[in-house]
Amino acid sequence: MSHLTKDQLNTLRAALEERKAELEQHFSSNGAEDSLLGDSLILSTGELSSVDNHPADTGTETFERSRDLSINTSLSEELKEIEAALARVEDGTYGICEASKQEIPYERLEAIPFTRYTVEHAPTSRDTGARPVEEEVMTPPPAGAGEGRQEHSGRFDDAGAWEAVEDYGSASSPVTPPGQDVEEEDS
Numbered sequence: 001m002s003h004l005t006k007d008q009l010n011t012l013r014a015a016l017e018e019r020k021a022e023l024e025q026h027f028s029s030n031g032a033e034d035s036l037l038g039d040s041l042i043l044s045t046g047e048l049s050s051v052d053n054h055p056a057d058t059g060t061e062t063f064e065r066s067r068d069l070s071i072n073t074s075l076s077e078e079l080k081e082i083e084a085a086l087a088r089v090e091d092g093t094y095g096i097c098e099a100s101k102q103e104i105p106y107e108r109l110e111a112i113p114f115t116r117y118t119v120e121h122a123p124t125s126r127d128t129g130a131r132p133v134e135e136e137v138m139t140p141p142p143a144g145a146g147e148g149r150q151e152h153s154g155r156f157d158d159a160g161a162w163e164a165v166e167d168y169g170s171a172s173s174p175v176t177p178p179g180q181d182v183e184e185e186d187s
Contacts, residue, residue, distance in 0.1 A: 012110070
């Protein structure tokens, strides 16, 4: 029936149940899946006003809230996968690839106990060639923009920079070495 021994299956079930308990503890200790993330900034920070003496604090708080929401979303998805894996254990389909119907090696299940796919059939989230959505609303630059901009820009190279600047003279200050004062140049 299953390619997994009873001991292997029990080990994997225990790992799934342990991780499930950890995730449930995370959500219950934080109050809710998105604890205080849906509340206003004033309520979640405990400040009297959302206008702070230090405006960067608001940016930091916004970043922290978005990071926490992202982490909670990821952990919530993992919890759903674990619950689905435990259901597959109960119905006898655990360890079978959903795409190819081949057996998933024990080593892979040991590494990712809630996986539904063999390595060859695992969905990837790698670059799909899609461009960022922001590019759809960007205005293209005018024709010819940037072409030949640097060709005769008069920029300095390392060799000619001093020659161009020395025509303007140098500043006279208390730290100017003797023999390079302005008075001496006039004589």
